[in-house]
Amino acid sequence: MGEEPRDIQVLKTELSAEPIQADALSVLQSTNQILHLEFQTLPQSEPPLPFRMLDYWVRLQRKYRCPIDQVVIFLKSTTSQMVFTNEFRDTNTWHRYRVIRLWEQDPLPLLANRALLPLATLARSNSPNRLLEQVVAQVDKIEEKPLRGNLAACVDVLAGLRFDKELVRRLLLEEVMEESVTYQDIIQKGVQKGLQQGLQQGLDRGKQEEAVLIVMRLLTLRLGLLDPVLQQRIEGLSITRLEELSEALLDFNTATDLAVWLEHG
Numbered sequence: 001m002g003e004e005p006r007d008i009q010v011l012k013t014e015l016s017a018e019p020i021q022a023d024a025l026s027v028l029q030s031t032n033q034i035l036h037l038e039f040q041t042l043p044q045s046e047p048p049l050p051f052r053m054l055d056y057w058v059r060l061q062r063k064y065r066c067p068i069d070q071v072v073i074f075l076k077s078t079t080s081q082m083v084f085t086n087e088f089r090d091t092n093t094w095h096r097y098r099v100i101r102l103w104e105q106d107p108l109p110l111l112a113n114r115a116l117l118p119l120a121t122l123a124r125s126n127s128p129n130r131l132l133e134q135v136v137a138q139v140d141k142i143e144e145k146p147l148r149g150n151l152a153a154c155v156d157v158l159a160g161l162r163f164d165k166e167l168v169r170r171l172l173l174e175e176v177m178e179e180s181v182t183y184q185d186i187i188q189k190g191v192q193k194g195l196q197q198g199l200q201q202g203l204d205r206g207k208q209e210e211a212v213l214i215v216m217r218l219l220t221l222r223l224g225l226l227d228p229v230l231q232q233r234i235e236g237l238s239i240t241r242l243e244e245l246s247e248a249l250l251d252f253n254t255a256t257d258l259a260v261w262l263e264h265g
Helices: 049-064 107-112 114-120 128-140 147-157 166-170 181-205 209-222 227-237 239-251 257-264
Strands: 024-028 035-038 068-075 087-090 091-097 098-101
Touching: 035 049, 049 068, 049 087, 049 091, 107 114, 107 128, 114 128, 114 147, 128 147, 128 166, 147 166, 209 227, 209 239, 209 257, 227 257, 239 257
Parallel strands: 035 068, 068 098
Antiparallel strands: 024 035, 087 091
16 A cells, blocks of 8 residues: 655644624615625735635625625725725635725715715815815704714714824814714723723832822712712722722712722622
């Protein structure tokens, strides 16, 4: 009997599929067609975008068994040739999708549709600042406060890819931004994360006074002004208890929750 070829390795027949999540999926009921939108800030990705689009298509096709229209929307202007690629090719496989480079698009259709106003900030313009002003003016005209606030928050995020953040914030009225639940959630999480990091630094240095100050700020952010009696009890906590409190307070909804924790935690 001859020897088995040494350059052949037997692989497992079970093919694993790691979970992935598309950016946006919609069903066009009139044609029973799926619209898959993928938003990209940078052209580079791992795995590469063309392969990802094939992977998305295979999974969607397996699950829904219907026509799928895939569109990649590049948000940030770049000279990379990768944003001109609209297909995946390898041996016997060829998969194509559509590509939109937002900085090449006419802003007028985007300005005419209030749902697309955030995208309009990144569209083609010889006067980008003027375009940003037009977008903000359109947002200001929206009468429904929750919608206006949420659109303003989206404009703030996307416009930051092209404009100075301070410029965007100056144009977007603060009171309009405050109407957005999304924006407030971002702000609160950001502040809370920063305070948590500062607390950990204080704990690492073993400074009880610094840790108390930051825990108080976290509690005020979550519960509002605290009763002086509660403040005094917090000031007397050890470094270990302050660390425990910094984790427990994320579940507090009222000052009563804090008082119960101090009594029994």
